[in-house]
Amino acid sequence: MNVVLGAFSVGLVGCATAPPQNPNDICSIYREKRSWYFAAMKAQEKWHVPNTVPMAMMYQESGFHSDIQTRRTYILWIIPWGHITSAYGYAQAENGVWHDYQRSIGHDGDRTNYADALDFMDWYMTRTHRLAGVPLADARNQYLAYHEGWGGYRRGTYQGKPWLGRVASKVGSRAQRYKTQYDRCADSLKPSFWEWLFSWLP
Template sequence: MNYLKKTFVFPLLFFILSACVSSPPQHPDNICSIFQEKRHWYHVALKTEKKWHVPFSIPMAMMYQESGFHSNLHTKRTYFLGFIPWGYITTAYGYPQAKTDIWHEYEHVTHQRSSRENFADSLDFMDWYITISHQQNNIAVQDAMQQYLAYHEGWGGFRRKTYLHKPWLVNVAQKVSIRSSRYSHQYARCEESLKDKSFWSWLF
């Protein structure tokens, strides 16, 4: 009996742990492929969109731009004396490339402990940030370009229009807007096929 339990439990545990491994999707340019590969992400995206009323195509496009969907991405490393690793340029980290101070503010406001390496936490953070950008700077939550500029420059920086001195950033924001629109159109074509409510589909 114990042997049978082990032969069932160990493989199940292996598959569950394998499902939790944080690796970027193989085809990040296509939201349908992302959600087919990362079924949990699909359910998280729908849940988060319902919670914040922010189209998931926007934070997903922003996340692609910020980290390429890499869960443990750091900013560029700094070096002491030119060769000794000595921290990073900024504290931006994880899926959302959120800096530590704003991440702690998010945790304080939402009364929860979160991880920038966790996709669900990161998407929730980005929707929270987008919502505050709408409240403070009157940026429509559907405006991917302006939302990305506020995300990159901060709420105060956006009000001061610091992005006007950074033409490269405006170009990047335009790319984020295009990607968000592309994600939205792609999802419209695969929405029905993604509606699989089985337990294993949700888990994997």
């Protein structure tokens, strides 16, 4: 039965950049990938979105794989099955909204670049806050709006999708867990003067 269901599913492919070794611990992530830490701090300062919220959403969307994308699967190698989308990269941003982001910030960006993907997510969430009134720290509802789009969220399309509510709750729980972890290690993550200085170099 599992084999049959597997043939009917839409798969996820792509893992050019290795994800963090311990994705369940944000302190471990930031220690392993220092460039991610600096990117997260810059994005938080720019957009005022708590860094733990997009990290929890990114974990759900891509598992921190850089070039993951959806692909159509086939039944008996002939019949196409599953919905294909243009979602791509760390943030699983679709073409249309990614292009809106590019026009908004005046920068091309790259969905396989962690800093660009994080900036996109924070940009999206600040607009969710402005358009739908969702607090920036409310990971559950931010994720629902991220998944359904601003119009869909305001229409409440997620209410007919119990599975999505469960996923959003998982994102909310992960964001809270990340926050608890980060609060304990934030001071130890702060860079030395030279590390901070070099982090700003191109």
